[in-house]
Amino acid sequence: MYLKLASFNPNLPSAFPGKKCAVVYFGECNFRCPYCFIPKHYLEGKGCKSVNINQVLALIFQTKPEAVEFTGGEPTMQKRPLIAMASFLKSQGILVKVHTNGTNPGVVGDLLTKKIVDYLCIDIKAPFSDEALWNKVTGINARDYINKVNESTDIAKDKADFFEVVYPVIPGLNDKAEYIRKVCNELIFCHSFVVRAFENKYGTVDPAFSKKKPPSFDTLKKLARTARDTLLNVESVRIQQGHKITEI
Ligand code: SF4
Numbered sequence: 001m002y003l004k005l006a007s008f009n010p011n012l013p014s015a016f017p018g019k020k021c022a023v024v025y026f027g028e029c030n031f032r033c034p035y036c037f038i039p040k041h042y043l044e045g046k047g048c049k050s051v052n053i054n055q056v057l058a059l060i061f062q063t064k065p066e067a068v069e070f071t072g073g074e075p076t077m078q079k080r081p082l083i084a085m086a087s088f089l090k091s092q093g094i095l096v097k098v099h100t101n102g103t104n105p106g107v108v109g110d111l112l113t114k115k116i117v118d119y120l121c122i123d124i125k126a127p128f129s130d131e132a133l134w135n136k137v138t139g140i141n142a143r144d145y146i147n148k149v150n151e152s153t154d155i156a157k158d159k160a161d162f163f164e165v166v167y168p169v170i171p172g173l174n175d176k177a178e179y180i181r182k183v184c185n186e187l188i189f190c191h192s193f194v195v196r197a198f199e200n201k202y203g204t205v206d207p208a209f210s211k212k213k214p215p216s217f218d219t220l221k222k223l224a225r226t227a228r229d230t231l232l233n234v235e236s237v238r239i240q241q242g243h244k245i246t247e248i
Helices: 053-062 079-091 105-113 131-138 143-159 177-186 207-211 217-230
Strands: 002-009 021-026 049-052 067-071 095-100 119-123 163-169 192-197 236-241 244-247
Touching: 002 053, 002 079, 021 053, 049 053, 053 079, 067 079, 079 095, 079 105, 095 105, 105 119, 105 143, 119 143, 131 143, 143 163, 163 177, 163 217, 177 217, 192 217, 217 236
Parallel strands: 021 067, 067 095, 095 119, 119 163, 163 192, 192 236
Antiparallel strands: 002 021, 002 049, 236 244
16 A cells, blocks of 8 residues: 655654654645745645555664654545554554644544544644635635535544644734634643744745744734633643644
8 A cells, every 4th residue: 555655754852742743644635835945746636656555664673763753745635544554653652743734534533533632633723714814824715625624523522532633823824813713612622732933944834924923922822822712621732833832
């Protein structure tokens, strides 16, 4: 079985707090977020290496990880290799994290029903009620996807041991406190909420975003406080700037 692989990181400390975590970046994505730092050809699946999953697993085991994150691109677009690798790693006692844009609720449901994911992370880029903002933040007509992402969060609510929402803060697009408040009210059942700063040092899908200034720590703190005030029972609210994590 083959995987379209974009990249591999043998150890990314911020990926799974407290664990040595390798990261597998899947090629392809169904969104074209203008702020995304992943090169467009990887999002289109071009330029990705087609690699046998046994080779990917061998690479993973060389790093002696405690945890592995599958991210992208969009990992749920390659269901068979994702499920096969997650199953095998779990059988070997390794923790599994999946970071998805939530557009494939069927795959999210399979991963959780099979109990092969310890840590599920879904990017939520705007309130579900704001289709116009979703279109801007994803770079496509997102109408058909919003309900699917919402469905994935409902499945996570019922089945995930640990469900984290990541809100990417994009200057001039979704960086108002009212948007964060709405998202938190829609997802009040999550276990963790991350306010993640937009980064553009590696370039962006829309070159105009390469010139934007990343949000300041004060802006992120204000947004994280809004999340903290709304998510009264949630275990953790964090700010992420690159690899730097700040608990609020
Ligand atoms: S930010 Fe995530 S969802 Fe958006 S295009 Fe990039 S990989 Fe896909």
